[in-house]
Amino acid sequence: xxxxxxxxxxxxxxxxxxxxxxxxxxxxxxxxxxxxxxxxxxxxxxxxxxxxxxxxxxxxxxxxxxxxxxxxxxxxxxxxxxxxxxxxxxxxxxxxxxxxxxxxxxxxxxxxxxxxxxxxxxxxxxxxxxxxxxxxxxxxxxxxxxxxxxxxxxxxxxxxxxxxxxxxxxxxxxxxxxxxxxxxxxxxxxxxxxxxxxxxxxxxxxxxxxxxxxxxxxxxxxxxxxxxxxxxxxxxxxxxxxxxxxxxxxxxxxxxxxxxxxxxxxxxxxxxxxxxxxxxxxxxxxxxxxxxxxxxxxxxxxxx
Amino acid sequence: xxxxxxxxxxxxxxxxxxxxxxxxxxxxxxxxxxxxxxxxxxxxxxxxxxxxxxxxxxxxxxxxxxxxxxxxxxxxxxxxxxxxxxxxxxxxxxxxxxxxxxxxxxxxxxxxxxxxxxxxxxxxxxxxxxxxxxxxxxxxxxxxxxxxxxxxxxxxxxxxxxxxxxxxxxxxxxxxxxxxxxxxxxxxxxxxxxxxxxxxxxxxxxxxxxxxxxxxxxxxxxxxxxxxxxxxxxxxxxxxxxxxxxxxxxxxxxxxxxxxxxxxxxxxxxxxxxxxxxxxxxxxxxxxxxxxxxxxxxxxxxxxxxxxxxxxxxxxxxxxxxxxxxxxxxxxxxxxxxxxxxxxxxxxxxxxxxxxxxxxxxxxxxxxxxxxxxxxxxxxxxxxxxxxxxxxxxxxxxxxxxxxxxxxxxxxxxxxxxxxxxxxxxxxxxxx
Numbered sequence: 001x002x003x004x005x006x007x008x009x010x011x012x013x014x015x016x017x018x019x020x021x022x023x024x025x026x027x028x029x030x031x032x033x034x035x036x037x038x039x040x041x042x043x044x045x046x047x048x049x050x051x052x053x054x055x056x057x058x059x060x061x062x063x064x065x066x067x068x069x070x071x072x073x074x075x076x077x078x079x080x081x082x083x084x085x086x087x088x089x090x091x092x093x094x095x096x097x098x099x100x101x102x103x104x105x106x107x108x109x110x111x112x113x114x115x116x117x118x119x120x121x122x123x124x125x126x127x128x129x130x131x132x133x134x135x136x137x138x139x140x141x142x143x144x145x146x147x148x149x150x151x152x153x154x155x156x157x158x159x160x161x162x163x164x165x166x167x168x169x170x171x172x173x174x175x176x177x178x179x180x181x182x183x184x185x186x187x188x189x190x191x192x193x194x195x196x197x198x199x200x201x202x203x204x205x206x207x208x209x210x211x212x213x214x215x216x217x218x219x220x221x222x223x224x225x226x227x228x229x230x231x232x233x234x235x236x237x238x239x240x241x242x243x244x245x246x247x248x249x250x251x252x253x254x255x256x257x258x259x260x261x262x263x264x265x266x267x268x269x270x271x272x273x274x275x276x277x278x279x280x281x282x283x284x285x286x287x288x289x290x291x292x293x294x295x296x297x298x299x300x301x302x303x304x
Numbered sequence: 305x306x307x308x309x310x311x312x313x314x315x316x317x318x319x320x321x322x323x324x325x326x327x328x329x330x331x332x333x334x335x336x337x338x339x340x341x342x343x344x345x346x347x348x349x350x351x352x353x354x355x356x357x358x359x360x361x362x363x364x365x366x367x368x369x370x371x372x373x374x375x376x377x378x379x380x381x382x383x384x385x386x387x388x389x390x391x392x393x394x395x396x397x398x399x400x401x402x403x404x405x406x407x408x409x410x411x412x413x414x415x416x417x418x419x420x421x422x423x424x425x426x427x428x429x430x431x432x433x434x435x436x437x438x439x440x441x442x443x444x445x446x447x448x449x450x451x452x453x454x455x456x457x458x459x460x461x462x463x464x465x466x467x468x469x470x471x472x473x474x475x476x477x478x479x480x481x482x483x484x485x486x487x488x489x490x491x492x493x494x495x496x497x498x499x500x501x502x503x504x505x506x507x508x509x510x511x512x513x514x515x516x517x518x519x520x521x522x523x524x525x526x527x528x529x530x531x532x533x534x535x536x537x538x539x540x541x542x543x544x545x546x547x548x549x550x551x552x553x554x555x556x557x558x559x560x561x562x563x564x565x566x567x568x569x570x571x572x573x574x575x576x577x578x579x580x581x582x583x584x585x586x587x588x589x590x591x592x593x594x595x596x597x598x599x600x601x602x603x604x605x606x607x608x609x610x611x612x613x614x615x616x617x618x619x620x621x622x623x624x625x626x627x628x629x630x631x632x633x634x635x636x637x638x639x640x641x642x643x644x645x646x647x648x649x650x651x652x653x654x655x656x657x658x659x660x661x662x663x664x665x666x667x668x669x670x671x672x673x674x675x676x677x678x679x680x681x682x683x684x685x686x687x688x689x690x691x692x693x694x695x696x697x698x699x700x701x702x703x704x705x706x707x708x709x710x711x712x713x714x715x716x717x718x719x720x721x722x723x724x725x726x727x728x729x730x731x732x733x734x735x736x
Binding site: 052053055056057137138140141157159160161246247248249251252253264269270271 | 394397398415416418419421510511512561563564565566567568569577579696698699702705706708709710712713
C-alpha cells in the first residue's frame with residue numbers, strides 16, 4: 001500500500017514536470033514547425049511543380065525540374081564553387097578562431113576590448129560588410145590596391161579574376177565569422193578545469209604539449225559543434241557573393257553558389273519550382289555531410 | 305557541453321525575440337490601415353498609394369493633394385525601396401492585401417495582369433473621357449492585359465541621352481557632342497579622349513545595362529532585339545550584329561576601361577569620378593547626376609549619336625495600376641485616371657518629378673536645372689522604341705548578359721555571342 005501511494009504521488013509530480021517541460025519548449029517548437037519544418041516539406045512538394053505566379057496555377061511535372069537540374073553544367077559548377085568556398089572558409093576560420101581563443105583566454109590587459117573587436121564583424125549587417133569589402137577590393141580605387149601600389153607592387157584584381165575570386169570572397173567570410181567561432185571556443189576553454197594544467201606543469205609538460213594533450217581533446221566537443229554549424233553555414237553562402245560579385249562580373253560563373261542560383265531562379269526569374277529543386281539538392285548534400293561528420297565524431301571527439 | 309547549451313539557448317532566445325519583434329513591426333503597419341489585416345478587403349476612406357522612389361514622393365504628394373481637393377478622396381503615399389518593393393507587392397498579391405494604387409513596371413506587368421491582380425480601368429477611363437491616344441501607343445498596349453483591357457495608366461516616360469565631361473573634352477581638344485554626331489564621330493572621340501596612362505577612357509558600356517547603352521545602338525543600326533510578336537529574337541539579325549560589332553570595335557580600340565574595372569565599378573561611378581568622358585544615361589539618373597558635385601560642375605548633356613540621321617532612344621515608362629480586389633476599387637480607379645490627365649501629367653514634369661508620358665507635357669522638366677541641356681532628353685522623345693520585353697524578360701535578359709560578358713573580354717567573340725544569345729533566347733521565348 002505504502003509503496004502504491006508513493007508511486008502515484010511521484011506520477012502527479014512527474015506529470016506536472018512533463019507539462020511544464022512542454023510549456024517551456026512550446027514557443028521554440030511552434031517557431032521551428034511554422035518557420036522551418038512546414039516550409040521544408042512545402043519546398044520539397046513545390047519542387048515537383050512548374051509554378052505559376054502568386055502560388056496559383058501550379059502544374060505537376062514530376063521529376064522534370066530535377067532532370068533539368070542534373071543536366072545543367074551551371075549547377076555542378078556552382079556546387080563545386082560552394083564546396084571550394086566551404087573548404088577554404090571552414091578550416092581557416094576554425095584554426096584562426098582557436099588560436100585567438102587560446103590567446104584571449106589568458107589573463108591580460110584589454111582582454112574585453114580585443115574580444116569585442118574580434119566579435120564586431122558578427123554584429124555588422126552582412127550586406128554592409130560585403131559592400132565595404134567590395135570597395136576595399138576594388139582594383140582601381142580600392143584601399144588595398146592603393147597600399148600595394150604605394151609599395152610599388154602590381155595591383156591585383158581580387159574579385160574579377162575567375163580563378164581567384166572565390167578565395168577573396170572566402171576571406172571576407174572568414175573575417176566575418178572568426179569572432180563568433182572564437183566566443184564559442186572561449187566558452188569551451190573555460191570548461192577545462194585548471195588543475196589539469198597545474199598537474200601537467202608539475203609533470204614538466206611544455207605549454208605546446210599541454211595544448212595538444214589537454215586543450216585539444218577537451219575542447220573537441222566544441223570544435224565538433226563549430227565544425228558542423230560552420231559547414232552548414234558555408235554551404236549556404238549567399239550574401240557576400242551576391243553583394244560583391246556583380247551580374248556582369250566575369251568571375252560570376254566561378255563564384256556563384258547553389259543558394260545564389262536558387263535566388264536567381266526562384267526570385268529573379270520567378271521559377272519557384274526549379275528554385276525549390278536546387279535547394280532540395282543542397283539540403284540533401286548538407287544532410288549527407290552532417291551525417292558523415294556525426295559518424296566520424298566517434299573517432300576524434302572526447303566527451304568527459 | 306554546458307556552455308554550448310547556454311550559448312545555444314541564448315541564440316534561440318535571440319531568434320525568438322527577433323521574430324517577435326518582426327511580428328510586432330507588421331502589427332504596427334497594419335494598424336495604420338485602420339487596424340484591418342487586409343487593407344484591400346476592408347473599406348476605408350483613404351487610398352494607399354505605393355511607390356518606390358523617394359525622389360518623387362514630394363512631387364506626387366503635391367499632385368495627389370490637388371486630387372483630394374477636387375474629389376474629397378484622401379490618399380496616403382507609402383514608399384518602399386525598389387529592392388523590397390516587388391517582394392512587398394508579390395506578398396500582397398499572394399495574400400490578397402495589395403495597396404489600392406501602385407506603380408507598375410514593364411518587367412512585371414504581364415505577371416500581374418495575366419493573374420487578374422489588376423483592376424480593369426476601362427470604365428473609369430470612359431467616364432473621365434481620358435484620351436489614351438495622347439500617350440505613346442506602345443506604352444498604352446504595354447499596360448493592357450491579354451484581353452486588351454487597360455489595367456494601368458502610363459505615368460511617365462524615360463529616354464536616354466549622352467552625358468559628357470566638358471573638362472576632359474577641353475583637355476583632349478575634342479569638340480562637344482551635338483545632334484550632328486554619328487556613331488562614327490562617337491567612336492573617334494572616344495579614342496581621342498582616352499589617355500595612354502589609363503587615367504581616362506572615352507566611354508563605357510556595361511553588358512548588364514543594355515537599355516542605356518547598346519540597345520540604342522542596335523536600333524539606330526536598323527537591328528532589333530525582339531520581334532513585334534515577341535516570339536523570335538533579333539540577336540542574329542545581320543544589322544543587330546553590325547551594331548554589336550561596332551561596340552566590339554570600341555572595346556578593341558581600348559576606348560573602354562579594362563573589363564576588370566567594368567565588372568567591379570558601377571559605370572556611373574566611373575563617370576562621376578572623371579575616369580570616363582562620355583556615358584549614355586537614362587532620364588531617371590538625372591537627379592542623381594545633378595546631386596553629384598563633380599558632374600554638376602564639369603558635365604553637360606547632349607542627344608545620343610545617330611546613324612544616317614536615325615537617332616532612336618529606347619524608352620520605358622511606369623504605369624499607375626489599382627488592385628482588382630481593392631475594397632475601394634472605384635476610388636482607386638479615379639486616382640489612376642486622374643494621374644493620367646493632362647493637368648496632372650503636366651504638373652509632374654513642371655515639378656521636375658519626371659518627364660511625363662502625356663503628349664507635349666514634358667517641357668517643364670527642363671526647368672529642373674537650366675544650367676544643363678536637359679532639352680536633350682525631350683529631343684530624344686521624337687524617335688523612340690519601347691524597351692524590349694516579353695512575359696519572362698528576365699530569363700533571356702540575364703542569359704544575354706552572361707554571354708556578352710565573354711564577348712566584352714574578347715571582342716572577337718562578339719558574333720558568336722550574338723548567335724548564341726539568339727538561339728537560347730528563341731528557346732526561352734518558345735517556353736513562355
